[in-house]
Amino acid sequence: MITIYHNPRCTKSREGLCEIENLNQPFEIRKYLDEPFTEKELKEVIKKLNIKPIELVRTKESIWIENYKGKDLTDNQIIDALLENPKLIERPIIVNGNKAVIARPKEKINEIL
Template sequence: MITIYHNPRCTKSREGLCLLENTNEEIIVRKYLDDFFTKEELKEVISKLNIKPIELVRTKEKIWIDNFKGKELSENQIIEILLEHPKLIERPIVVKNNKAVIARPKEKINEIL
């Protein structure tokens, strides 16, 4: 089973979902802007991505630039910011078992299929 953390307004996210729909995998589509991450879920996804929390941040978003850019933030603070502002989370995130990728470009999904 594969979970895609999806934003239907995002072209890259729609492309990733389309790629997944053309596989024989069972897919769970999680619209994370409506169905928010819990802190535990977000930490688990970051762990599966094998990245630091800052690598999940969309640092060119106005919210980030206006409020957080250039500040010294701990990993926990960054996680809290992502929970408060889920729009800052890179997308789409695709998870299968204990592996995950940020599917930009969509072909990165092939790494976990």
């Protein structure tokens, strides 16, 4: 089943959700700001995305700039920052089985179908 990690306040996330709805396939929505990732879940998603944790960070967010920018952080410290501040997580994330993409642009969803 397809899962979209979604923030309804984000335009790109809403576009990704619309794209998923048009697939006519079963999917589930996870509003990750309301139901935050566990450490295990976040690490699994990062693995499926095949990226380094820093690539999942919204580095222009004020939380990042004020608290983390310019610091030499380990992958685990970055994951901890994402868990403490889920607003820092890029969105939307679409997971389909063992594959995942950050759907920016929304057409990236096609890569995992």
